Each structure stands twice: as structure tokens, then as C-alpha cells.
Amino acid sequence: MRGWNFSAGPAAIPEDVILEVKNELLEFQDSGSSIIEVSHRTDLYTKLAHETKQDFIEILNIPETHEVLFLQGGATHQFSMIPLNFKNISDSADYVVSGTWSKKAAVEAEKLIKVNIIASSENSNYSKFPKYDEWNVSSDSAYIHFCPNETMQGIAIHEAPQFKKHVIADMTSVILSEPLDVGNYSLIYAGAQKNIGPAGLAVVIISKDLMNQANKNLPKILQYSEHSIADSMLNTPPTFAWYVAGKVFKWIKKSGGLKYFQDLNRKKAEILYEFLDSSDFYINKIEKNQRSLMNVTFNLADEQLNESFLNESRSKNLLNLKGHALVGGMRASIYNAMPLEGVKKLVQFMKEFESKHG
Numbered sequence: 171m172r173g174w175n176f177s178a179g180p181a182a183i184p185e186d187v188i189l190e191v192k193n194e195l196l197e198f199q200d201s202g203s204s205i206i207e208v209s210h211r212t213d214l215y216t217k218l219a220h221e222t223k224q225d226f227i228e229i230l231n232i233p234e235t236h237e238v239l240f241l242q243g244g245a246t247h248q249f250s251m252i253p254l255n256f257k258n259i260s261d262s263a264d265y266v267v268s269g270t271w272s273k274k275a276a277v278e279a280e281k282l283i284k285v286n287i288i289a290s291s292e293n294s295n296y297s298k299f300p301k302y303d304e305w306n307v308s309s310d311s312a313y314i315h316f317c318p319n320e321t322m323q324g325i326a327i328h329e330a331p332q333f334k335k336h337v338i339a340d341m342t343s344v345i346l347s348e349p350l351d352v353g354n355y356s357l358i359y360a361g362a363q364k365n366i367g368p369a370g371l372a373v374v375i376i377s378k379d380l381m382n383q384a385n386k387n388l389p390k391i392l393q394y395s396e397h398s399i400a401d402s403m404l405n406t407p408p409t410f411a412w413y414v415a416g417k418v419f420k421w422i423k424k425s426g427g428l429k430y431f432q433d434l435n436r437k438k439a440e441i442l443y444e445f446l447d448s449s450d451f452y453i454n455k456i457e458k459n460q461r462s463l464m465n466v467t468f469n470l471a472d473e474q475l476n477e478s479f480l481n482e483s484r485s486k487n488l489l490n491l492k493g494h495a496l497v498g499g500m501r502a503s504i505y506n507a508m509p510l511e512g513v514k515k516l517v518q519f520m521k522e523f524e525s526k527h528g
């Protein structure tokens with residue numbers, strides 16, 4: 171029996187999508203073979219790949235100024251691809267450190283470019299997301315990098331950035347959860363394994379202007395422009411992940427697009443945070459307007475109950491609630507594929523657990 175999956179990633183995939191994949195896995199559209207058995211150069215596959223890209227562009231309303239790439243290496247690969255590509259614009263880049271993922275990005279970039287940490291909440295253990303007016307933006311850096319939704323800490327910045335500079339955002343755990351004005355960013359990247367589809371794919375939305383300024387003295391596989399020329403098929407792409415992502419995009423469109431998910435995601439997060447705020451048994455210390463709508467972190471006031479909480483929740487089919495090992499506590503990741511019902515079931519369980527152990 172499938173449970174309610176609160177995993178941070180790889181995360182829940184819409185059940186309708188999994189069923190569709192199951193139904194056509196043996197033979198795809200009278201082609202005589204499974205989609206994972208055909209060349210990415212066949213008409214069958216390129217048609218599917220193109221349609222997937224177009225659906226993504228449509229869902230996010232991506233302007234013609236920007237290119238969309240489907241790459242490998244996950245979001246982590248972007249930590250190095252970004253400085254490699256843009257260090258010829260300037261020998262320094264601005265990084266905001268607001269949680270574990272943006273810190274990792276800055277540490278990797280430091281090996282390739284001079285990194286200016288223009289704002290950091292590391293000393294306060296990432297209890298606050300540095301606000302835009304606190305960012306000490308440099309005049310001569312190549313770009314600003316930040317991570318608007320920190321998956322491990324469950325902290326987020328909800329307003330869009332407005333800088334007259336190339337802004338680069340790691341949107342791995344927030345992309346497709348709400349409408350987005352892509353024009354505010356020169357580059358957006360995301361590992362697929364939350365709101366896009368299975369792991370193995372990373373999506374990059376890059377302004378053509380920035381792409382054209384990039385370093386051309388790199389191996390092809392590291393250049394955004396080469397991936398663009400090759401329609402993201404410079405080498406064999408992760409065909410299965412791309413195919414499933416295509417199904418997730420159709421599911422998003424059919425459900426009502428990003429506005430629908432924005433409303434649903436707000437509602438889910440509201441139910442969960444309202445409950446957390448009403449209880450002394452559970453704790454979430456993040457400032458109300460900086461709380462992530464995707465990754466809801468919380469602690470039990472009595473941490474000795476952690477194991478019982480996880481065991482009992484699992485027995486109720488509420489899965490993967492353990493927080494990241496670096497952060498501790500609990501985390502309920504409630505991406506698009508988590509229905510409202512799953513969140514209600516979680517709150518119900520948490521109430522019962524509190525009355526039993528509180």
C-alpha cells in the first residue's frame with residue numbers, strides 16, 4: 171500500500187503519473203518497445219523531448235529571452251558550472267549564505283572564482299533569511315547567487331529579487347510550486363527530484379544574454395551554449411527522467427497550472443504551521459514570513475520522543491518525516507504531489523501523538 175510520502179527528495183510523484191508510466195512501460199504508443207529502450211535520436215523520442223520542453227516553457231511562461239536546458243549532474247553540478255561559465259565576466263561573484271545548500275554552492279564556487287559572501291545567516295544557525303536590503307552587493311562581480319528555498323532548514327525568501335545584475339537562483343525545492351516571473355533572473359536551476367520528476371535530470375533556465383557572455387574555453391559538456399546548440403542532447407540524456415518529467419508537466423497543466431498549485435500549497439502549509447503554532451509540544455522557530463511552503467521543519471519539545479514519533483507515524487503510513495541529519499528534528503516536505511488530504515492526515519496524527527505523549 172502506498173503511503174503519504176513526505177520525503178524531501180527524491181520526493182512523491184503524482185500517483186496518476188506513476189500509473190500512466192506503469193501502463194505504457196512495456197510498449198510506448200505502438201512503437202514496439204518501451205520508451206527506455208529507444209534512442210534519444212529517434213523521432214519518437216525527440217518529439218516527446220521537444221513537447222516536454224514546450225510544456226515547461228508554457229507552465230512557467232518563460233520569455234523568449236531565456237533558453238531552457240535539460241542537463242545531468244543534478245543541482246550540485248551547477249554549483250561548479252556557474253562559476254566556470256561566468257568567471258570571464260568578472261573574477262568575483264556574490265553569494266548569499268542562507269542555509270546548507272547555498273553554503274555548499276559558495277564553498278564549491280570558491281574553488282573556481284573569488285567569492286564575496288554578501289549576506290550570511292550562518293552565525294545565527296540560519297534562523298533568518300537575510301533580506302534583500304541587507305545584501306551587500308558588489309559593483310564589479312559577475313553575478314549574485316542565492317537559494318530562495320533552503321530545503322534542509324525550511325526557510326525561504328518569498329519576494330522576488332530586483333537587482334540590476336545577473337541574479338542566479340537555486341530553485342531546486344521551490345520551482346513549479348507557484349507562478350514565477352522568470353524575467354527577474356538570469357539563471358534559474360533545479361534538480362528534478364522534487365516538483366519536476368525522478369532524479370537524474372536538472373533543469374536550467376538561462377537568459378540568452380548571459381549565455382552568450384559565457385566562457386568559451388571549456389570542454390563542451392560544461393558550456394551552457396553547447397547544450398543549447400545541441401537541444402540538450404550533447405550526449406545521451408537521462409531519457410527516462412525526461413519522459414516522466416513530461417508527464418508531470420501535463421499533470422500540472424491538467425490540474426490548473428501554477429496558480430492552482432500556489433493556492434493548494436499555501437493552504438497545505440497554512441494548515442501545518444497553524445497547528446504547529448497552536449501547540450507547545452511541537453516547535454518551529456522560523457519567522458512567520460520566512461517559512462518555507464515546501465519543507466516544513468519542526469522539533470518535538472521533548473527530543474527523546476523522536477524515535478517514537480517516527481515509528482508511530484510510519485505505522486500510520488506517514489512516511490519519511492525525519493529531518494536531514496545535519497539539522498535534526500522533523501521535516502514534512504509537501505511538494506505539489508502531496509495532496510491536502512495527506513497534510514490533514516499528518517496533523518491528525520500529530521494531535522493524537524501529542525495527546526498520547528504530551
Ligand SMILES: Cc1ncc(COP(=O)(O)O)c(C=O)c1O
Binds near residue numbers: 243246271320321
Ligand atoms: C536547494 C537544493 N540545492 C541543491 C540540491 C542538490 O541537488 P542534487 O542532489 O540534484 O545535486 C538540493 C537537494 O536536495 C537542494 O534541495
